[in-house]
Amino acid sequence: xxxxxxxxxxxxxxxxxxxxxxxxxxxxxxxxxxxxxxxxxxxxxxxxxxxxxxxxxxxxxxxxxxxxxxxxxxxxxxxxxxxxxxxxxxxxxxxxxxxxxxxxxxxxxxxxxxxxxxxxxxxxxxxxxxxxxxxxxxxxxxxxx
Numbered sequence: 001x002x003x004x005x006x007x008x009x010x011x012x013x014x015x016x017x018x019x020x021x022x023x024x025x026x027x028x029x030x031x032x033x034x035x036x037x038x039x040x041x042x043x044x045x046x047x048x049x050x051x052x053x054x055x056x057x058x059x060x061x062x063x064x065x066x067x068x069x070x071x072x073x074x075x076x077x078x079x080x081x082x083x084x085x086x087x088x089x090x091x092x093x094x095x096x097x098x099x100x101x102x103x104x105x106x107x108x109x110x111x112x113x114x115x116x117x118x119x120x121x122x123x124x125x126x127x128x129x130x131x132x133x134x135x136x137x138x139x140x141x142x143x144x145x
Contacts (some may be wrong), residue, residue: 001025001036002044032057042108042115047075057126061118063089063104065096087121121135 002024004010006007010026017024034054037043043055043062055062064079077129114140 001027001038003027003029003033047079049074049078052078052088056082056087056122059119059122059126061088061108061115061122063091063108065091065093068093082122082125083127085121087118087125089118 002013004013004026005028010028014024014026016022022115025029037055037058037060040060043060045051045062045064047064047066052062052064062082064075064082066073066075066079070076076092079088079090083090089108090099
């Protein structure tokens with residue numbers, strides 16, 4: 001499942017998937033994306049805070065490609081948090097070349113241990129960042145002052 005911006009890119013991407021015998025679904029916009037995302041095993045995404053936090057919440061491992069022109073490079077820092085917690089793969093757009101991206105995809109699909117590790121780390125991260133735990137920390141900080 002991949003969201004595409006326009007018909008030209010949709011046709012090019014469709015051709016790539018078909019040529020490489022990759023099962024796919026392309027769409028332009030879906031306001032119920034999360035309903036479909038629960039059926040995904042992997043996401044390749046920009047690194048907007050909402051997008052990657054929703055993927056993390058759903059325990060869907062992802063390849064983060066931060067939008068290089070985002071204000072204050074915030075998409076990189078969003079993705080870096082998950083990468084430091086060993087919960088995603090992070091690749092910069094300027095570093096993407098057909099061969100290294102293909103190699104990364106092959107590695108992800110062939111190395112089930114790394115994939116499982118990323119998924120388990122997302123699960124742990126979600127358990128660590130529950131509202132109750134964060135509320136307790138906030139109350140603790142308030143009471144210290």
